[in-house]
Amino acid sequence: MPPGSVAEALRVQDKLRPLVDLAGPGPTAPATVAGLDVAYAESGDRLAAAVTVLDARTLAVVDSAVTVGRPAFDYVPGLFAFRELPALLDALDRLTVRPDLLVCDGHGLAHPRRFGLACHLGVVTGLPAIGVGKTPLVGEWDEPGPRRGGWSPLRDGGEVVGRVLRTRDGVKPVFVSVGHRMSLANAADRVLALTPRYRLPETTRTADRLCRDVLAAASG
DNA sequence: GCGACAG
């Protein structure tokens, strides 16, 4: 069951944070990679969580699952995972295959307490996981090189918590961080392998499309 | 005290 208060959510993070596996490097040639994303109704009281599993080599979708439900927690920066986690886990349970890597829409270690959504999902599922955020939550960085592959370290409190990575020439960079059972360098490599054409990973894009479609269909 | 603040 979801936490009933901010204080309780913080205690949950404190308890789970030590379980994050930072040994890495994690799979460098995964067979399948999963993307997870959530779409919200305008009213904000309903959501659809989607997981798509892609063949890591062809990027074709080989499995997927969706769940319609309600946000499990108010949106609080730093406690974002509690909002979407139940629905995402429900969707993951409906998959027929076990993906080799989870690519989450949000941060992993690039979090005020080093336990963002990607860490949380990784610990709970036991699967290797990384976070790919579109905007920063914590940290400082220098502008990465302008071409695809350019990157710079994301630093916070004296430590490197992620990488600011340019996935396409001339586009805004994304924020990559480790979630669970992955090294940062491998995480960045996996993201580049998932962005042959667009700024965001194909995993994120396919999951985004799926949950939006389902939400629209469920709305009428 | 004030601003910042994943999605």
Place this chain on the structure above:
DNA sequence: ATCTTGTCGC
């Protein structure tokens, strides 16, 4: 997250 008009570029 979601709403929202026009605009630039392939």
